[in-house]
Amino acid sequence: MTNLGRRRVPGGGFTPVRRRAVALTACGALVATMTTGCWAEPSAMPAVRDFLIAWQVGNYEAAAGQTVGTDRKQVEDALGRVRQQLDAASLRLSLGTEVQGSDVDQIVKDGDEATARFTVKIDLGENGQPWEYPGLMRLRRVGGKWKVIWNQSVINTKLRPGQRLAVRTEVPKRAPITDTQGRPALRVVYAYNFGVYPGQLADPQKTLELLSKQTKIDGGRRLDAERLLGRVRSAPPQAFLPLLTLQSPTHNALIQRLAHLPGLHYQRVREPIAPAYAPELVGNLGPATADRLQEVGAPYQPGDTIGVSGIQLLQQRRLAGTPTVRVVAQDETGKNSEELRSWPGQEPQAVQTTLDPGYQRHADNALKNLRSPASMVVVRPSTGEVLAASNHGTNGRNLAFEGHYPPGMTFGIVSAEALFSRGGMSQSTETTCPGTVTVGGKTFTNKARPDSDFAHHFAASCKTTLAQLGAKLDAQTLVQQAAQLGIGKDWGLNVPAFTGSVPTPANDGDKAAVMVGEGGVQVSPLSMALVAAAAYSGTWRPPYVLKDIAKTVQAPPPQSPPPESISSLKKVLARTAATGNAKGARVSGDVVGVAALATYAEGGQTKTVSWFVGSSGDRAFAIAVEGRVNTPAIAARFLS
Known part of the structure; x- marks a missing residue:
């Protein structure tokens, strides 16, 4: 049953509760309601009161002691099974009820016979909605004392002899995740549904503990x-x-073990549940373990198959909908049943992404032979759509969106735009490229180049050129220009992503380091793909990967740097791709971009990340590889 084991807390959330917990807090209120008017029926009231209180607090032996008409052990068992049969969080009882909107007498006496009306309120955890219904019991005076005439109908007036309460959960078929054209982004795989036939379990507790x-x-x-x-x-x-769905071959070892577990059965099925591509973004399904239930919240419960990563997790409620839950009265065969109460569920809805399988396939192929972790993002500059998110060797991490890397000289795209729009420069401004330069106590080195224009030195990865030109910008301006290109801003994206960070330089040395993508600057491949997109289109646009789904945070508006600065930036990047460090990627005349190596410390080691950031037509992309590789060649494989 949905959301069992969870109770609503203030604010609309839920917190776990133990099913065997007994609601003792309501006893005072229960006693109070039962003493009201007790002088009108002093002889029957104590029996009704004692029976209901004992039932509520779980003292079934005492409750059975107030009955007549059958073996008391049967009464104890029947009352004790109510909570089990409903997997109830709590059960509360009160004397009196309302019939057709009018108060009726709580206890009506007719000689040695009497009837008592009461209300049953059971917390099933169904989104905080209790099941409340009227109850009726008959009493008889035996030896001067009133006793409850036991019958199954005391539990619920619709229960007949030989029937029990049960909960049926109808889980709707999970909706698909689709690509930008509405085609499934999931592939069909074999899976095994492990479960039980509850009535056939010799020892349910032992079987489930083994499971x-x-x-x-x-x-x-x-x-x-x-x-x-x-x-x-x-x-x-x-x-x-x-109770558990496992995919083959991912969980073959566990499938083999569970196949021999006593009391456990399985059904082999073929379902479209595995990601066809971009698994780190699309996500996977898995069992509803205790900690995962804390993450997805109500109304899911152990035994459900839920999203455990990526979009499958983030859009769990939309994709899975919510089950329809029915409380029924039925015999042990399960063939004859009557619905007592139901909670309708919500139909699942498909989630459409912006992913393009063609671009995704090209990105995957570009990275597939690398020996180091690598990631790549492709976006459409004119819209901000994410067309591909490829991760290779990342152990399930979506580093394409969430990687934290220093950008090195690829950050020069940001610095150059700032110089063009706020520093009074253009691509033809004369600059120098010495082999070594010290700015604010920090030393920067590269291969010395003859004096030339800025575009020539940028194409040659002249770090000393950018370090010196930092003097043309104040610290706040540099950070603000980076923010205009989306770095460090909240994009309002529906999936986790690192937007980057640029620390405000405290002095000239720090500013020079930021200019060349060092000094604590960090970015993700997605954030740099968006920078490349802005350089192509002239406007920075926030990214999105889910269509027709409202964003939880308002995305920043598009940002358009001055047209003249974008014009200069395009010429600089075209020179870099034609004759500079990115020329290996120039498989066609419209390819622009920049390649770079950046070092960083992690886990006490010095590591290297190789970058390519660029565009070709209405597709901008960024590649980051953990290690020293030829990224222009990777870009060429993607573009080809």
Whole structure:
């Protein structure tokens, strides 16, 4: 049943509760309601009061002591199973009820017979909505004392002899994730649905504890055996209850172990549930372990298959919808049943992405033979759509969106734009490129070049040129110009992404370091692809990857640097691709970009990241490889 084991807390959230917890807090209120008017029926009231209070607090032996008409052990068992059969968080009882909107007498006496009306309120955890219904019991005076005449209908007036309560959960088919054309971004794979037939389990607790011990999934996550037990006890006894879905071949070893677990059954199915591409972004499905349930919230529960990463997790409620839950009265065969209450679910809705399978395939192929972790993002400059997000060797991390790397001289695109728009320069401004320069106590080196124009020195990766030109900009201007190109801004993206960070320089040395993409500057491939997109289109636009889904944070408006600065920037990047460090990527005349190496410290080691940032027509992209590689050649493979 949906959301069992969770209780609504202030603010609309839920917090776990133990199913066997008994609601003691309402006892005072219950006693108070039952003493009201007790002098009108002093003889029957104590029996009704004691029976309901004992039932509510879980003292079933005492409740059975107030009954007549059957073996008291049967009464104890029947009352004790109510919570189990509903997997209820709490059960509260009060004397009196409303019939057709009018108050009626709580207890009506007719000689040695009497009837008592009461209200049952059971917290099923269904989005905080309790199941409340009127109850009716008959009483008889035996030896001068009033006793409750036991019958199954005391639990619920619609229960007949031989019937029990049960919960049926109808889970809708999960909606697909699609590409930019509405085609599925998921592929069909074999999967195994493991579950139980509750009525056939000799020892449900033992079976579920064994299942929990076997299912160490994704870093040690386990299914919650106690909450699974509550679900099994509340389910129809003879119907197959799925508890775990595992994909083949990903979980073949676990599938083999579970296939031999006593009491566990499985069904082999073929379902479109695995990502066809961009798995780090599209995401995967997995079992609803205890910690994952904390993440996705109500109304999901152990035994459900939920999104565990990427879009599958972030859009879990939209893609999965919510189950329809029905409380039924049925016999042990499960064939004859009557619905007592239902909570309608919500239909799943597909999630359409901006991903283009063609671009994605080209990006994947460009990275596939690399020996080091690598990531690549492709965006459409005219719209901000993310066309591809490729990750190679990243152990499931979406470094294309979330990587934190120093940009090195690729940040020169940002610095050059700032110089053109705020520093009074153009691509033809005469500059120098000495082999060594010291600015504010920081020393920068590169191969010395003859004096020439800025475009020539930029194409030759002259770090000393940019370090010196930092004097033309104040610290705040440099940071502001980076923000105009989206770095460090909140993009309002519906998926996790690192937008970059540029520390405000404290002195001239820090400013020179920022100019060349050092000094604590960090970016992601996505943030640099957007910089390249702005350089191509003349406008920075916020990225998006999900269509028709409202953003939780308002995206920043498009930013348009002065046209003359964009014109100079295009010429600089074209020179770099034609004759400079990016010329290996120039497979056609419209390719522009810049390549760079940047070093950084991580885990006590000095590491290198190789970059290519550029565009070709209405497609801008960034490549980052952890290691020293020829990124222009990778860009050429993508463009070809």
